[in-house]
Amino acid sequence: MRSPRDLLYRVYNRSLTRSLPSERLPRHVGVMLDGNRRWARLRGADTAQGHRAGADNIAPLLAWCEEAGVEVVTLWLLSTDNLRRDAGEVEPLLAIIQDVVTELAQRRHWRINLVGAAHLLPDETVEVLRAAVDRTADVKGMVVNVAIGYGGRQEIADAVRSLLAEAAERGASLEELAGSLEVEDIAEHLYTKGQPDPDLVIRTSGEQRLGGFLLWQSAHSEFYFCEAYWPDFRKVDFLRALRAYAERERRFGN
Numbered sequence: 001m002r003s004p005r006d007l008l009y010r011v012y013n014r015s016l017t018r019s020l021p022s023e024r025l026p027r028h029v030g031v032m033l034d035g036n037r038r039w040a041r042l043r044g045a046d047t048a049q050g051h052r053a054g055a056d057n058i059a060p061l062l063a064w065c066e067e068a069g070v071e072v073v074t075l076w077l078l079s080t081d082n083l084r085r086d087a088g089e090v091e092p093l094l095a096i097i098q099d100v101v102t103e104l105a106q107r108r109h110w111r112i113n114l115v116g117a118a119h120l121l122p123d124e125t126v127e128v129l130r131a132a133v134d135r136t137a138d139v140k141g142m143v144v145n146v147a148i149g150y151g152g153r154q155e156i157a158d159a160v161r162s163l164l165a166e167a168a169e170r171g172a173s174l175e176e177l178a179g180s181l182e183v184e185d186i187a188e189h190l191y192t193k194g195q196p197d198p199d200l201v202i203r204t205s206g207e208q209r210l211g212g213f214l215l216w217q218s219a220h221s222e223f224y225f226c227e228a229y230w231p232d233f234r235k236v237d238f239l240r241a242l243r244a245y246a247e248r249e250r251r252f253g254n
Contacts, residue, residue, distance in 0.1 A: 016239040020068070024246040026199035028072040029065055030221070032213050033058075035205030035229030048092040053231035055100040062110060062144060064238045072143045072195050074115060076213050080151035083120055094121075098128040101146055105132035111139040115191040116150035117158060145192065152215030159189035159216075192217055200245045202238075204230045222248055 033054055040050025058075065065073050077097050083090060105112050112132045121129075129148065163185060167177045187193065197217040201210075206227045210218065224241040226233065 013236055013239065016236065016243060017067075020239070020242055021246050022069065025068055025242060026070060026222075026245055028074070028196045028198045028200075029070050030074040030076070030198040030201040030214055030218070031061065032076045032201070032203040032211070033230040034203055034207055036231060038205065039229040039231045047089055048096065050231065051093050051096045055096050057231055057233060058100055059104065059107075060235070061233070061238065062104070062142070064235050066110075066142050068242060070142060072145065072198075074145035074147055074192070074198060074214065076147040076150060078116075078148045078150070079212065080117065080120060080149060080154050081212075083149060094125050097146075097148060098125055101129055101132045101148075104144065105135045108136060108139055110136065110142050110144045112136045113143055113145045115145040115147040117154050118149065120149045120154075143195065145195075147191075147213075150191075150213075152210070152212035155191055156186070156216055158191075159186050162189040187216070190216060197221065199250075200224060200241065202226060202241050204228055204233050204237075220250070222250065 036050035036054040037047050038050075039053060040047055043049075061075075062073060078093065082093070101112065104110060112135075114129050114133055118126050118129075125148075129146070132146075164177070166189075167174075192214075197219070198214055198221045200223075201213065201218055201221045202224045203209075203213075204226045206225065208225045214221070222245050224244050226237050226241065228234070228237055
C-alpha cells in the first residue's frame with residue numbers, strides 16, 4: 001500500500017508533466033551524472049557502491065527523457081580527468097560502466113553511441129562499448145551518447161587532428177586549409193557530428209560549472225543545476241529541469 005507521501009509525489013509528478021508545453025521542450029539533453037562518490041561517503045559506503053547506485057538510475061532517466069519526447073541524451077559517465085585517478089577506483093568504475101552500457105544495449109530500445117577518446121580506454125572496455133554500439137545500430141529509438149573517457153578539450157583537439165588528416169588525404173596545403181576553414185568544418189569532426197547541439201545541460205550534486213562537458217556544443221545551451229546527488233535524482237527533479245528550460249527565453253547569444 002502506498003503511503004500518503006508517495007501518493008502526493010505521484011500527483012505532483014502528474015501535475016508537473018501536464019504543465020509542460022510540448023512545443024518548448026528540448027530535443028537534446030546533456031546530463032552530468034555528478035555526486036556518486038559524495039553520495040557513498042555520506043552513507044559510509046565505498047566509492048564503487050556509489051557508482052553502482054548511480055548506474056541504477058540511468059535507465060529510469062532515459063525513460064523519463066523518452067516520455068518527454070527527447071531525441072538525444074548525452075550522459076557523461078567518465079571524464080579524461082577521472083582516468084588519472086587511482087587504479088583502485090578507476091578499474092571498478094570501468095567495470096560498472098561496461099555492465100550498465102551492455103544492459104542498456106540488451107534492451108535494444110535506445111541507440112547507443114560512444115562519445116569520447118576511445119584510445120585512452122583499456123582495450124577490454126573499448127571492445128564492450130563498441131559491441132553495445134553495434135548491437136543497437138539499427139534501433140530507431142532515442143540516441144544515447146555515452147561519454148566515456150570524455151573531455152571537451154580532448155574532443156576539440158581530436159576534431160582538429162581529424163580535420164588536418166582529412167585535408168592531408170585530399171592533398172590540401174595548410175595555407176589552403178587556413179584560408180577556407182569555417183566553424184562548421186570543425187563541428188563536422190566532433191564526436192557528436194550530425195546531431196543537434198544540446199538544448200539543455202543538467203548537472204547534479206550542486207556543482208555549478210561545466211568541467212569541460214560539451215564545450216563546443218554547449219555554446220547556446222541552457223543550464224540547470226540540481227542539488228541532489230546523482231543516485232538521488234528523481235523524476236520530479238528532471239521535470240523541474242524541463243519546466244525551468246521551458247520558461248526561459250532562449251537568446252542564442254544575442
